[in-house]
Amino acid sequence: MTRFMKIAAVLLLFLPAALQCQTTSTPVVRFHTNLGDIDVTLLPNSAPLTVANFMNYMNRGAYDNSIFHRSVAKFVIQGGGYQLINHTLTAITTDPAVKSESGLSNSRGTLAMALSAGSNGVTDPNSGTDQWFFNEVDNAASLNNQGFTVFGRVANAASLAVMDKIAAVNIFNGLFASPYDAIPLISYRSGDTVQDSNYVTVISVSLLASPSGIVSASGFGGYSAAAPGSYIEIKGSSLAGTTRTWGGADFKDGNAPTMLDGVSVTVNGQPAYVYYVSPGQLNVQVPANVPTGGSVPVIVTTNNQPGPAISLPLKPLAGGLLAPPTFLINGKQYVAGFHADGTTL
Numbered sequence: 001m002t003r004f005m006k007i008a009a010v011l012l013l014f015l016p017a018a019l020q021c022q023t024t025s026t027p028v029v030r031f032h033t034n035l036g037d038i039d040v041t042l043l044p045n046s047a048p049l050t051v052a053n054f055m056n057y058m059n060r061g062a063y064d065n066s067i068f069h070r071s072v073a074k075f076v077i078q079g080g081g082y083q084l085i086n087h088t089l090t091a092i093t094t095d096p097a098v099k100s101e102s103g104l105s106n107s108r109g110t111l112a113m114a115l116s117a118g119s120n121g122v123t124d125p126n127s128g129t130d131q132w133f134f135n136e137v138d139n140a141a142s143l144n145n146q147g148f149t150v151f152g153r154v155a156n157a158a159s160l161a162v163m164d165k166i167a168a169v170n171i172f173n174g175l176f177a178s179p180y181d182a183i184p185l186i187s188y189r190s191g192d193t194v195q196d197s198n199y200v201t202v203i204s205v206s207l208l209a210s211p212s213g214i215v216s217a218s219g220f221g222g223y224s225a226a227a228p229g230s231y232i233e234i235k236g237s238s239l240a241g242t243t244r245t246w247g248g249a250d251f252k253d254g255n256a257p258t259m260l261d262g263v264s265v266t267v268n269g270q271p272a273y274v275y276y277v278s279p280g281q282l283n284v285q286v287p288a289n290v291p292t293g294g295s296v297p298v299i300v301t302t303n304n305q306p307g308p309a310i311s312l313p314l315k316p317l318a319g320g321l322l323a324p325p326t327f328l329i330n331g332k333q334y335v336a337g338f339h340a341d342g343t344t345l
Helices: 048-059 140-146 157-167
Strands: 004-007 028-033 036-042 066-072 076-085 088-091 110-113 132-135 150-154 171-173 182-184 201-208 213-216 231-235 263-267 273-277 281-285 294-302 310-314 332-336
Touching: 036 048, 036 157, 048 150, 048 201, 066 157, 066 201, 076 157, 150 157, 263 273, 263 281
Parallel strands: none
Antiparallel strands: 004 332, 028 036, 028 201, 036 150, 066 076, 066 182, 076 088, 076 132, 110 132, 110 150, 171 182, 213 231, 231 281, 263 294, 273 281, 294 310
16 A cells, blocks of 8 residues: 655656546536535536536636635625635636626526626626636626626535525625735634635535546546546545545554545555545545556445445556645645555655
8 A cells, every 4th residue: 555655745746637527417516615515506508618618627626725715795705716825825827718608697596607897897798717606695686787607506505505604704805905805714813814724715626426426536637547546536425424634633654544534445445545525525545556457346434334336447557637735734745656666655
């Protein structure tokens, strides 16, 4: 079993990427935030270009470790524009603007594209790129006639409650210059230095599959097969009783945890490192020495109760990406290190 090595975050170590994302006619994505999860049903039948645009950003991890940078009481909470990287807010690199597909109403609980003003100061309906917002209330009267494209709806009452929880976070007008001049901050006191924990953070945005499936961790890109060392997401229901990622206290003698809050996963009978647990999603790393060239069983065990085996195709090699910023533990960037012969670095 490969040990997680403490190495510099800038090291260009390539890891095999995760499994390819599955899509459905009405995909559901999860905004996993530090204040809870918001599940959103996307609406490709009404806004196909906008949904595709959003998923392009999501699939390359652009929204992982991003923040809600704007909150206006009884109006909207806005994010998607800035990631927190090495304690610094950094603008997300934008794709070409997407054409407006307005038509659906900006009602409470909808997800819509943020827009920019043109040179004449009027909102440009065809200026949407990476930023989005949740409508806290029914904003039809003020937004529908400006070309704002609604492309998703909050999927359930629990998710709507999380949206409202974020909207209730104290807003600090003027603490920073624009675009952070209406930023929400958690447990912040005026005059203090803003810490990473003060931001309302989107830890990840990922596609949810139908129960009992394996799809990609969006922060690692998507490929048709996994390889030893890959990080994969396991989708289902009642997978865990908590929602959290691993922390420094979960590491023992430099090793990442193979059980988190009573949840463990085996791949071909070998324990996997467990990075994230929630009722509907687990993120784990495929062990380094699992055989490749075919499919292997993946079994989730929750509180000593094993679930059904899920078939996972493995290849010796696959495309790879850097581990994301969220793998920074106690000031060290954790990734899996291997020599060509399979021994630990």
